[in-house]
Ligand code: NAD
């Protein structure tokens with residue numbers, strides 16, 4: 001029987017990874033380790049919380065004693081590490097939070113894994129979930145490959161780049177068995193409405209201004225979150241030791257075009273007249289250090305592991321909007337309280 005700790009399992013991507021592993025591998029024991037920060041929500045896992053092979057522990061990855069105790073009691077064979085501070089705009093206002101969780105938290109987990117597996121690394125694996133943002137910004141041409149030099153610009157991407165370096169350092173120095181995946185922008189159900197797509201969906205529903213940064217000509221490569229969970233499953237089980245794999249959607253969109261697409265789709269679904277929601281688009285002050293374009297070359301994971309996105313963007317966006325319309329309570333819950341304060345500070 002395999003025992004796996006998934007960190008950040010109550011967050012957006014983590015909850016989809018936990019669900020996939022719990023359903024796909026009934027013979028594994030899955031421990032979801034999450035501090036339940038503003039971005040963590042156990043509601044995301046309601047459908048699997050009673051499964052025999054699932055358990056949850058509330059813990060902070062930066063807490064050395066707590067993490068060491070959990071590792072020695074649970075004796076994991078694998079770690080899939082997603083817990084992080086994940087929002088670029090928050091990293092601009094509170095960089096130290098990102099250093100603490102993303103760098104120190106990751107090193108703390110690496111240390112706990114090394115100690116727990118000190119007798120043998122056989123059959124063990126530390127899978128670190130990273131981002132394409134570590135590679136910096138592209139111009140209008142080209143793609144990020146696994147060989148692209150790291151060149152992070154935001155405190156978020158700098159903290160993720162640093163955590164990737166520590167993961168490799170633990171492998172090079174101590175022989176810890178690791179893999180790293182660097183993925184492009186995800187979208188889908190349970191995405192916290194501080195990020196572009198869910199924020200726009202939330203504001204369209206409520207007929208609030210749609211804040212587009214700068215001229216809106218920034219480009220991101222969007223991947224449906226369940227396809228990311230499938231990629232993580234494949235790399236965790238079949239990826240080569242010490243390697244990194246880029247994961248992307250082959251799906252580039254300029255922000256402004258994406259916001260128009262969402263407006264039209266939602267006008268249709270909400271029975272509004274065509275063009276009504278687009279009138280809410282408001283160009284606002286740009287994000288400092290805003291990366292122009294991200295685009296992933298996912299040839300390696302495709303050739304070596306046979307992965308490619310299973311959902312088209314049209315299907316994925318449709319499912320996503322349907323999910324938010326069917327889960328207005330979820331949206332209400334996560335946007336009450338502290339979210340209002342964040343929104344005021346960020347957008348006014
Ligand atoms: P998220 O913000 O939705 O979730 C993060 C989770 O980590 C939350 O459940 C939170 O409670 C938990 N967490 C935060 N600090 C913690 C701590 N100190 N101890 C324990 N748990 C803590 O993030 P997400 O979008 O699901 O991203 C998950 C991972 O994937 C991150 O490592 C992120 O860098 C990476 N990633 C995200 C994207 C994306 O588009 N969202 C793309 C590529 C990579």
Ligand code: TYD
Nearest residue numbers: 088185194195196197211212213218220255
């Ligand atoms: P985001 O979802 O924050 O992801 P990331 O910065 O990690 O790529 O933002 C995606 C793009 O959308 C990015 O170019 C910034 C832009 N953006 C807006 O124009 N308005 C917004 O309110 C937000 C949150 C993002």
